Amino acid sequence: MPPGPPGIPILGNIFDVPKNLPWLKFTLWKQKYGPMYSLNMAGQPIIVVNSHKITADLFDRRSNIYSDRPRFIMASEILTGGIFMIFSGYTEVWRKMRRAGHEGFSLRASEQYQPMHIREAGLTVLDIIQRPDAWDDRMRQATASSILTAVYGWPRIGAKDKPIVERINAHVARIGSAVVPGRYLVDIFPAMEHLPTWMAKWKREGLEWHERETEMFEEFNEGVGDRMAKGESPTCFVASLIETEERHGLTKKEAAWLAGIMFAAGSETTSASMMNFVLAMLLFPDTMQKAQAELDAVIGRDRIPTFEDHKDLPYIRALVKEVLRWRPVGPLAIPRRVTEDDWYEGYLIPKGTMIIPNIWGMTHDPEIFPAPETFCPERFLDETGTIDVAPPDTRGMGHVTFGFGKRICVGLEFANQALFINFATVLWAMNISKAADVAGRDVTPDPNEVIDSGVVVGPAPFPCKMTVRFPEAKAVLERELALTT
Numbered sequence: 001m002p003p004g005p006p007g008i009p010i011l012g013n014i015f016d017v018p019k020n021l022p023w024l025k026f027t028l029w030k031q032k033y034g035p036m037y038s039l040n041m042a043g044q045p046i047i048v049v050n051s052h053k054i055t056a057d058l059f060d061r062r063s064n065i066y067s068d069r070p071r072f073i074m075a076s077e078i079l080t081g082g083i084f085m086i087f088s089g090y091t092e093v094w095r096k097m098r099r100a101g102h103e104g105f106s107l108r109a110s111e112q113y114q115p116m117h118i119r120e121a122g123l124t125v126l127d128i129i130q131r132p133d134a135w136d137d138r139m140r141q142a143t144a145s146s147i148l149t150a151v152y153g154w155p156r157i158g159a160k161d162k163p164i165v166e167r168i169n170a171h172v173a174r175i176g177s178a179v180v181p182g183r184y185l186v187d188i189f190p191a192m193e194h195l196p197t198w199m200a201k202w203k204r205e206g207l208e209w210h211e212r213e214t215e216m217f218e219e220f221n222e223g224v225g226d227r228m229a230k231g232e233s234p235t236c237f238v239a240s241l242i243e244t245e246e247r248h249g250l251t252k253k254e255a256a257w258l259a260g261i262m263f264a265a266g267s268e269t270t271s272a273s274m275m276n277f278v279l280a281m282l283l284f285p286d287t288m289q290k291a292q293a294e295l296d297a298v299i300g301r302d303r304i305p306t307f308e309d310h311k312d313l314p315y316i317r318a319l320v321k322e323v324l325r326w327r328p329v330g331p332l333a334i335p336r337r338v339t340e341d342d343w344y345e346g347y348l349i350p351k352g353t354m355i356i357p358n359i360w361g362m363t364h365d366p367e368i369f370p371a372p373e374t375f376c377p378e379r380f381l382d383e384t385g386t387i388d389v390a391p392p393d394t395r396g397m398g399h400v401t402f403g404f405g406k407r408i409c410v411g412l413e414f415a416n417q418a419l420f421i422n423f424a425t426v427l428w429a430m431n432i433s434k435a436a437d438v439a440g441r442d443v444t445p446d447p448n449e450v451i452d453s454g455v456v457v458g459p460a461p462f463p464c465k466m467t468v469r470f471p472e473a474k475a476v477l478e479r480e481l482a483l484t485t
């Protein structure tokens with residue numbers, strides 16, 4: 001295996017990997033051991049990969065043996081019955097779900113949600129104009145709302161929907177905490193999975209949660225089915241799932257979980273990226289001004305941005321990529337497991353090895369992204385500032401924040417569209433600047449203070465000041481949004 005940090009007998013590197021910001025340590029090790037090195041976590045062999053080329057060679061070009069996931073017994077088998085697509089192995093059920101998920105969120109399919117994204121972004125900015133202090137709450141709610149609308153065709157969620165959103169969020173948090181290494185002993189000692197439920201409270205509770213959540217997700221899908229039976233045709237993922245049920249061969253339970261998974265995978269990731277955007281605008285105000293100059297030149301102040309403008313807004317397109325590169329919300333993605341012995345560059349990667357792609361290490365590689373801590377959208381544009389450029393082996397996207405190969409993020413088109421229109425609308429209408437403390441001094445947030453929920457990493461809460469850029473912004477938003485109802 002490729003060499004790596006030496007570790008101690010039996011337990012290996014278990015004490016070398018920090019719980020806090022492990023991707024930074026992984027990135028440091030890259031300097032010492034190269035772009036691919038191995039770790040031993042109490043007998044579990046792990047390979048950490050830190051380069052675009054290696055991830056493309058393994059996850060894209062050898063995807064038939066690198067698309068499996070390691071076992072997450074509590075999160076993926078007990079709490080979610082083996083059908084939680086994000087963590088599930090490279091199985092037949094995963095394939096069915098993946099096909100259906102991809103069909104519902106492909107580039108073409110995601111276009112049908114564009115009017116909803118424009119509306120949601122505009123209404124959110126209007127809310128922020130009214131209550132600037134609640135900007136982060138509003139942005140989080142907007143993300144949740146867009147995904148629930150896209151998945152279930154629900155109208156925009158508001159304060160009255162809090163209980164249902166909290167219920168879904170609690171489900172996401174439960175799974176997030178269950179994948180944290182060491183949270184459940186069964187993931188360290190798999191033999192414990194055979195304990196009878198009367199002896200294992202964690203297992204009993206996990207299975208009960210699974211039953212309750214299956215009921216909840218099935219009810220949501222049935223709600224869409226009932227609307228269709230009444231002759232309505234909601235534009236949403238579940239409606240298309242119901243129409244294509246037979247072709248995809250999904251059971252009622254699998255279809256219900258597939259829809260639920262879209263929210264789990266898409267809500268926190270997108271809202272953490274929105275927070276990172278605000279943070280970047282605060283810390284790098286010159287980029288905000290350049291983006292606003294582009295918006296003024298292309299859109300002016302008498303209408304709001306739309307998706308028609310995408311082709312004419314290279315700086316905003318680059319801004320989306322730079323937010324995802326600068327602060328990838330899944331800095332270590334989700335690990336893989338190789339299903340056969342494999343040889344790569346003279347090294348043996350034994351069957352069963354866990355492979356961790358260090359996305360942070362790749363998006364902060366100074367040879368590809370000079371001064372990687374500097375927020376600089378220009379890195380994704382050619383010298384004319386109009387043509388998008390991307391380093392090799394990034395699928396033309398410029399970064400690998402959405403993952404790789406057959407398991408690349410299913411919702412990446414939807415997420416890119418949501419981020420594009422939200423960034424454009426916020427910057428068209430608002431200025432973002434540092435808030436002042438009680439003594440009147442500017443508060444500069446530390447971008448390395450983060451909240452790590454298990455899979456998604458976002459910035460710790462920070463204050464910021466949002467003000468309207470020009471007096472007519474509110475009236476223009478109101479007028480334009482009235483036209484889109």
Ligand code: HEM
Nearest residue numbers: 086265266269270273330333402403404407409410411415
């Ligand atoms: C900024 C937003 C997002 C980021 C950065 C992100 C990132 C990721 C990453 C890194 C993975 C793992 C890929 C791999 O293993 O190679 C993933 C998987 C996934 N994402 Fe996203 N995601 C985002 C938004 C979304 C949205 C909006 C949806 C749904 C509408 C979604 C649905 C999924 C699903 C279902 C998977 C599991 C794919 C599989 O295992 O086959 N994501 N995402």
